[in-house]
Amino acid sequence: MTTTPEKAAAGEVERTDLVNVTIDGIQVAVPKDTLVIRAAEQVGVQVPRFCDHPLLAPVGACRQCLVDVPDAGNGRGFPKPQASCTLPVAEGMVVNTQATSPVADKAQQGVMEFLLINHPLDCPVCDKGGECPLQNQAMSNGRAESRFSGGDEGIAPAIKRTFPKPINLSPIVLLDRERCIVCQRCTRFADEIAGDPFIELLERGAQQQIGIAEDAPFLSYFSGNVIQICPVGALTSEAYRFRSRPFDLVSAPAVAEHDACGSAIRVDHRRGQVMRRLAGNDPEVNEEWITDKDRFAFTYAHLDDRITYPQVRDTDGNLRPASWPEAFAVAARGLAAAKDAGGVGVLTGGRLTAEDAYAYSKFARVALGTNDIDFRARPLSAEETSFLAAQVVLTTPGNGGVTYDDLESASKVVLVGLEPEDEAGAIFLRLRKAVLAGRTQVVALAPYTTRGLGKLSGRLVPTAPGDEPAAIRSLLEQSEYGIDSTAVVLVGERLATVPGALSAAAELAAKSGARLAWVPRRAGDRGAVEAGCLPNLLPGGRPVADAAARVDVATAWGVDALPEAEGRDADAIVAALAAGELGGLVVAGVDPLDTADPAATRAAIEGAGFVVALDLRSSEVTALADVVLPVAPVSDKSGSFVNWEGRLRPFEATLSNPSSLPDLRILSGIAEEMSLVSAAAPLGFRTVAEVRAEMAQLGPWDGVSTSSTTGAQPVEPSSSVEPVETTDGVDHLRLATWKQSLDNGRMQDGDKYLKATARPPVALVTRAVFDAHGPTITITGDRGSVTLPAAVADDLVDGVVWVPANSFGAGVLSDLASPGSRVRVEGGQA
CATH class of the missing domain: 3.40.228.10 (Dimethylsulfoxide Reductase, domain 2)
Structure with a gap:
């Protein structure tokens, strides 16, 4: 490769790895090893295909992409049509697709006719009907009339292949084998992408089909992707099957709300109800894949316990329905009194959009006059x-x-x-x-x-x-x-x-x-950091302890000053409530079961002087609150998530539901009422667009901070894990735990098929512990005991027992002990 300084400055770099090919009479230079089917796309020719997928390895299984590669006198030709999805380009190669070559066109028509021999004519009832590549390409690249006939002139009737249908590859993925064209997209995805090769090709010849072993269902966290990439209706989802047609659906781009990955999704809805979710195409983030949780866990927003109107607690101690103006007024008066009685803490949780998190951050400082705010409703330090x-x-x-x-x-x-x-x-x-x-x-x-x-x-x-x-x-x-x-x-x-x-x-x-x-x-966790939902940070990374940073934010917000002292974190807020040092609490979708000490959190909320809960569904927190305000799920509002990269992932509202409001609009309403009864200032915004404009104007902090919190403070590490101690047949082990992708999380409620794919709760132990106490063990911590099936993890560290954090009972944090603490392990009841 040679590059002159002038060309380098202009961004023009000569490339020696380009190959010149001619496709349908058009010359094009493409990188070496480019497949012919990709090169054809660059000149605007779409070669029909079924097995080909840009993120899967080439296989040449369906043969639908045949092209004519004649000999151009350079030895680059072939006597027969070639599969363009497996053929790399070569210098001087000439390719004629179905657009210019009768040979290629005839070959593609023949393959299509072959595929349709056994394919059923059930398009009117097939889930893929209306968005089916086989339908589309049968019309564009197939014969005008079928020759599949029989029964005349002494010819025996032709009979299509049939199978019993459907069969369950998993609780959520169904297979109609007679529709399968054996393109192998599903088996290749399972093997290459997810690493879960439970599905495989069975039999040979005309009886070749997709299947699973009898004792090994297709249990994968990514199984739903095979439904989306299936080019026919062979693979369908139990939850969506026979529920809608593609032309009945309205589609909208969105962002998955279950983890910090920021995966792009597509939401398909009909008459105000989400019917299905599909993976979006975002090469920089999730490419074309999503987890089953992102795909199927959306019914939580439509369950019977969804809160559809504000509620306030009456003089008899019961929650009653209220109008929005009344709920705002009651919340404002209660919070103003709690502010005067010691202050108000704010627990936001991790479900918030960046705009909502910013609203909570500003509400805490401007309306409540406190830095006692934390999004980390989980064990922390x-x-x-x-x-x-x-x-x-x-x-x-x-x-x-x-x-x-x-x-x-x-x-x-x-x-x-x-x-x-x-x-x-x-x-x-x-x-x-x-x-x-x-x-x-x-x-x-x-x-x-x-x-x-x-x-x-x-x-x-x-x-x-x-x-x-x-x-x-x-x-x-x-x-x-x-x-x-x-x-x-x-x-x-x-x-x-x-x-x-x-x-x-x-x-x-x-x-x-x-x-x-x-x-x-x-x-919502990363966005909460950027928005200042921490006791030591203001929006844009501004340290609370830095006077210049406080002045900067106060000026932008139009207030005289902000609270100077760093606030309490989530654990300290709970402790202060329990000690009567705080007069009230604003809590946003926080589940006490996720906190470091569920019992202490529950007691603190119950004993708080005044509690305002903003939530989607009824919970033990809303049952204890003085004011309950229904918030909109992500499908019903616009906003942005900030993923783990720090990448902003905006989305617009998919549905419109008047029964709930975005968190920022609710906080704005309360702040306006508080400005009438106390020295609090209104937030100055009511819409997502207004919040985004204010966040952009405020921008990131570029000052030089002298705050001690801007550097990671070294902490003395804990001691090593003690060796296994056995007393009276009981092992004392260290507890290791984390949440599995599919568990008892409330945002996974409502889809029984998805729940059935969750991995069952099993305690992992060493061989020695299993031999001494298995196959069922009882684990006892300082918060209770659980009995679980035991399994051996061959390389588990001695002195450790692992259990899933939220797959049984009320979860490890509530029923057992804190992660890392010592627990007793003994034989349980079978």
Whole structure:
């Protein structure tokens, strides 16, 4: 390759890896190894295809994409039509597609006729009817009339192949085998992309079909993708089957709300009800894949317990319906009194859009006069607040933030306190893509080799809960891990429960030159950091302790001053409520079961002087609140999520439902009422557009802070896990836990088919513990006992027991103990 300085300056770089081909008489230069079918697309020719998919390896299974490649005198030709989806271009190659070649056209018509021999004529009842590639291409590239006949002139009637139908590949994926054209998209996706090869080709010849083993259903967190990429109606979903037709649906782009990946989705709705969700096409984020949770978990917004009107508590102590003006007025008076009685805390949770989070941040400072605000309704540590301020806020793609593309190009990706298959599905798929391409090695600090890590061919650094700081530092001390500036360190939010772990991760990145990224579980967490839903941060990363930062925000908001002292975090807010140091609480969709101490949180809310709850569905919090205000789900409002990269993911409202309002509109109404009864100022906005304009005007903080919270504060790590102790036949083990992708989360309620695909709760133990106590064990912590089936994890760290966090009962945090604490393990009742 030769490039002159002038050409380099102009962005013109000569490329020696281009190949010149002629397609339908048009010359085009394409990169070496480009498939003919892709080269044809570049000249505007769409070659028909079924098995081909740009994100799957070429297979040439359907043969529908045949093209004519004549000999142009350079030895690049073929005597017969070739499958363009498997044929790479060559210098001087001449390709004639169906647009110019009778040979190619006849070949494609013949393949189409062959595919239709056994395909049923059930288009009027097939879910794929109206959006079916087979339908479309049968009309555009097939014969005008069928020759499939029989019964005349002594010819026996022709009979199409049939099978019993449907069969369940899983509780949610159904297969109609007679519709299958054996393109193998589904088996290739399961094997190449998800790493869950439970479905496979069975039989041979005319009887070849897709199937599963009798004792191995297709249980994958990504199984719904095979339904979407199936080019016929062979694979359908149990939840959507026979419910609608494509031409009855209105489609809208949206962003998945279940995790921090920011996956693009498409929402199809009819007459005010969401009928299905599909993966959107976003090459920079989720490409064309989404998890089953993103695809199917949307019915929670339409359950019978959805709150459809404001409620206030009457003098008899009962909640009664109220109008919006009355609810705003009652909430304003109660919060004003609570503010005077000691102050009001704000717990926002992680479901909020960035605009709603900004509204809560401003409401806390302007209306309530407090920095007692926190979005982290989960176990946390004081160390995390400084870590978020120093390592996370304001990092975006192009501004120090790690991206999905960076994961694909990294030599090493270190996972610390993060299980991507369970906690961030789009990250898992990108990592698997990079691993299969041979570009990336995954190293995980975990108590055992998880199923997801196994599919990433990852290297395990055996780490018991509490040992993470030492394990992280060992990565620097041992050169065999190869952590350098080409590596990426992904830190999960649960690492915050281990003292010193976040400091160690920051130290690892600083000393090795590796890039560091924080991956929370919930869609609204990262936006809440940027919006200032933390006791030590104002919007745009401005430190509360920095006087210049406070003046900057106060000026933009048009108020005299902001509260100076850093506020209480979520745990401290709960403790202050219990001690009577706070007079009230504003809580937004926080489930006490997710907090560090569910019983303490529940008691604090019950004992609070005045509680305002903004929620979508009835809960134990709304049952205790003095004012309950119904908020709109993501399908009913516009907004933005900020994903783990720091990438803004805006979306518009899909549906319109007058029974609820966006959080920001509700807070605006309360603030306006409070300005009439106290010294509080109104928020100054009512719509998402107004909030976005204010956020843009305020912008990020570019001042030099002297606050101690802007640097990650080193914390003394906890001691190593003690060896196994056995007394009277009881083992004392360290508890490891995290949430699985599909569990008992409230935002997964309402779809029984999706729930049936969740992995059953199993306690993982070492072989020695299993032999001593299995196959059923009872685990006892300081909050209660649970009895679960036991299974052996071959490389589980000694002295550890692992259980899923929210797959049984009320969850580990409520029924058992805090993560990392010591629990007793003994034989349970079978």
